[in-house]
Amino acid sequence: MSKKTKVNAAILIIGNEILSGRTQDTNTSTIAVWLNSIGVKVEEVRVIPDIEKTIVDTLSYLKITYDYVFTTGGIGPTHDDITAQSVSKTFGIKYEIHKQAFKILEAYYKPGEFNDGRQKMCWMPENANLILNPTSGAPGFNVENVFCLPGVPSILKSMLGGLTNTIVGGEPIKSHTISLRTVESEIANSLTKVQNDNQDVEIGSYPFFHAGKLGVSIVIRSEDQSKIDVCNSQILEFVDAKKIEVVER
């Protein structure tokens, strides 16, 4: 992928346990923060069940819509782990034993322990690039712009570092936060004016409740630091005029 100014991504969380509410997804935030740091902006997240047709249909759309797609979940040894076969079907690529993955897992387990269930984790789309797993052996994999990671948060985290040089990001997205001791409705009109005057900057307003006190965090995001600085000045100007206490600037 050649260097672009703006590079985007989608995250696809595969797993009934997130949809049932049994498990709280934390991988979205982990992946999004890491991608931001290398200049990739997450523009959509979807959570879908462990159903092959749904995975294939969703991936087919996401892979042509975004520069990168990151999936989490469904690459373990059990019957509900169907991400690898679904990715093979999405790209029309043979689903087979990946020789390098086989060697890694054969070496990882004790002799005699590399059973059928564990061997399932070597089945991948033909010629997939492996994403190495420093925590628990079983690798993830990458086909074209789709990167498949496990669902267990600690294992997923340990695998991102090895991917950083594979992803070609754009300009890193910078952000600046101003936290105020106020409520949103006190600053809404003034903030709208700043947003209207700076339409290519993303300004978000987020109420918070911390240590018994209400406040609002204003987050300014752009690839261009000078544009952030302009918004920052304009915001601090109306904040001073309104005599609002600044908690963090």
Added chain:
Amino acid sequence: MSKKTKVNAAILIIGNEILSGRTQDTNTSTIAVWLNSIGVKVEEVRVIPDIEKTIVDTLSYLKITYDYVFTTGGIGPTHDDITAQSVSKTFGIKYEIHKQAFKILEAYYKPGEFNDGRQKMCWMPENANLILNPTSGAPGFNVENVFCLPGVPSILKSMLGGLTNTIVGGEPIKSHTISLRTVESEIANSLTKVQNDNQDVEIGSYPFFHAGKLGVSIVIRSEDQSKIDVCNSQILEFVDAKKIEVVER
């Protein structure tokens, strides 16, 4: 909506702060657990940015695909709160001051404090049904099968109770969890056999790491308790044969 056996829903999380990873979404799990308890199964979650066209396009698809759609975020007083106008556009309904919402907020604020920013929270699709907010005054709203809730988790939680009688669920989805002191690859083949023998039951396998020990939780889900019981027996049978320790049954 007439009583059906299976009732499904989608959740639409609206907010740049989730996509940037700045904020960890917890509303999905809150809404999903509540919906399960009243017989509604969440089949898809999407997270999208504060962009009107994206909200309108996504909602237009979700509202005809699922029995219910729940949105979170974007109903506050600031410029990035555009859910109400987007829902109006989705349904082709006039976006205007909602008289009942106006009265609620006028009474909620002290005289002179009900400013323009706060009045923005009364703008809704014409004739929307209000979803009352016992925590902070500003109501959510409902148009046809779309229910719009705020993004702040504690406020959202406080509003679900009032909705319970509005949602017509199907048979409640029952679930049973068996937690084992093992790893997935030890039980994968046996569990696949149970799933194949009971294809209309959802069996999930989730590795966990707790108090320094690895384990696997098997979750069996169905509307029919007797089917859960059959799976449970079949699973405990192979667990006993393999001499695996049961942590929770």
